[in-house]
Amino acid sequence: MLYDPGKGPRLSCTYINNLGTMAASNEIVSIDSLVSHSLSDSDLDEFNRIYYGRKDKHSLAIKTENIESADHNNFEIAAYDFPAQKEETRSPRIVRVGIIQNSIATPTNKPIREQKQGIFNKILKIINAAACEGVNIVCLQEAWSMPFVFCTREKTPWCEFAESATDGESVQFLKELAVKHGMVIISPILERDEAHGDTIWNTAVVINDCGKVIGKHRKNHIPRVGDFNESTYYFEGNTGHPVFQTKFGKIAINICYGRHHPLNWLMFGVNGAEIVFNPSATVSGLSEHLWGVEARNAAIANSYYTCAINRVGTEQYPNEFTSGDGKPAHKEFGHFYGSSYVTAPDGSRTPGLSRVKDGLLIAQLDLNLCRQIKDKWGFTMTQRLDLYANSLHKAVQPDYEQQIIRPN
Numbered sequence: 435m436l437y438d439p440g441k442g443p444r445l446s447c448t449y450i451n452n453l454g455t456m457a458a459s460n461e462i463v464s465i466d467s468l469v470s471h472s473l474s475d476s477d478l479d480e481f482n483r484i485y486y487g488r489k490d491k492h493s494l495a496i497k498t499e500n501i502e503s504a505d506h507n508n509f510e511i512a513a514y515d516f517p518a519q520k521e522e523t524r525s526p527r528i529v530r531v532g533i534i535q536n537s538i539a540t541p542t543n544k545p546i547r548e549q550k551q552g553i554f555n556k557i558l559k560i561i562n563a564a565a566c567e568g569v570n571i572v573c574l575q576e577a578w579s580m581p582f583v584f585c586t587r588e589k590t591p592w593c594e595f596a597e598s599a600t601d602g603e604s605v606q607f608l609k610e611l612a613v614k615h616g617m618v619i620i621s622p623i624l625e626r627d628e629a630h631g632d633t634i635w636n637t638a639v640v641i642n643d644c645g646k647v648i649g650k651h652r653k654n655h656i657p658r659v660g661d662f663n664e665s666t667y668y669f670e671g672n673t674g675h676p677v678f679q680t681k682f683g684k685i686a687i688n689i690c691y692g693r694h695h696p697l698n699w700l701m702f703g704v705n706g707a708e709i710v711f712n713p714s715a716t717v718s719g720l721s722e723h724l725w726g727v728e729a730r731n732a733a734i735a736n737s738y739y740t741c742a743i744n745r746v747g748t749e750q751y752p753n754e755f756t757s758g759d760g761k762p763a764h765k766e767f768g769h770f771y772g773s774s775y776v777t778a779p780d781g782s783r784t785p786g787l788s789r790v791k792d793g794l795l796i797a798q799l800d801l802n803l804c805r806q807i808k809d810k811w812g813f814t815m816t817q818r819l820d821l822y823a824n825s826l827h828k829a830v831q832p833d834y835e836q837q838i839i840r841p842n
């Protein structure tokens with residue numbers, strides 16, 4: 435069955451908020467549903483061609499049982515294909531990725547274990563659907579197993595969500611699924627590092643298709659913007675820019691705020707990544723106009739695939755907090771707008787998932803496209819790393835003088 439993101443409702447109506455009551459929502463379901471509701475079929479084809487680089491729609495069929503499961507369990511499911519040209523000397527290198535966006539499952543004043551378990555229950559159904567569609571690599575959103583509590587600046591009880599990157603609750607839960615389905619799973623969590631002073635990190639754990647943790651990456655750039663008070667909880671990561679060689683290709687993770695830093699994206703490319711996942715948590719009003727630009731631009735500049743994943747929903751906290759902007763104290767973080775999407779190295783992209791609903795976006799990628807685009811555009815050949823290494827080395831010296839040519 436072919437899924438058409440354009441035919442859903444334009445506005446969401448009501449939702450159960452995180453304190454357990456019904457709330458009205460006038461959120462637009464997705465920019466893509468807005469566009470497709472406004473355009474004729476032929477104009478929509480032109481929109482897809484001109485704006486998204488999708489010459490034809492390249493949607494993939496989804497099994498009826500998974501469409502039914504998505505319907506029943508209230509998540510969106512969509513699947514797209516990114517083919518590459520046939521080559522004489524290399525076979526196609528086809529991999530299916532599944533990116534998952536989710537809201538929290540229970541109010542934030544419930545016991546920690548209950549909150550986690552509620553999220554596990556919904557993720558289980560979505561990963562099962564992904565497996566049934568032959569997905570090889572799943573990536574979850576930033577801090578997927580908890581509410582995004584960092585707006586509060588409270589340590590209790592939120593630090594209790596932190597867990598070991600080798601055998602914490604969520605890693606154990608996902609290891610089993612990785613083995614069962616023979617898939618690689620990227621699990622971005624709040625990490626507790628007992629071996630190093632019980633410190634907390636924002637970490638993506640990579641579990642291979644045999645259920646083994648093959649490594650982790652810690653978020654390199656920590657935001658200090660709006661209510662994203664993450665620096666109260668953890669430092670900038672110390673793991674560099676690792677690329678993980680998996681059975682299904684070379685993958686890397688650029689966690690959320692790192693997407694604003696082109697050099698962060700660059701280094702994953704320099705280290706050979708073919709797919710870079712960007713698990714995120716960001717809210718409308720702050721970043722939504724940037725969302726479609728940054729991961730897409732990174733795919734173009736670095737000739738790799740990018741998968742941008744944002745959490746979804748409006749989270750409320752038991753105690754009021756302020757945003758340091760003179761406005762009244764409040765209990766809501768804002769609206770996490772989902773809109774997860776995938777971009778190919780040629781800059782073509784999928785429509786986004788919903789702004790208001792959990793979702794699974796499946797993309798079938800031919801990794802041969804990475805090299806084909808490098809050959810065509812020559813961005814790696816012309817990137818002049820030596821020039822910038824030299825200039826940056828000078829720029830970080832305390833006595834650096836900016837290269838400004840001033841009028842006499």
Ligand SMILES: NC(=O)NCCC(=O)O
Pocket residue numbers: 576657659662689690691692714715716717720721
């Ligand atoms: N989670 C996170 O780093 N959010 C910061 C806000 C943004 O980058 O849009």
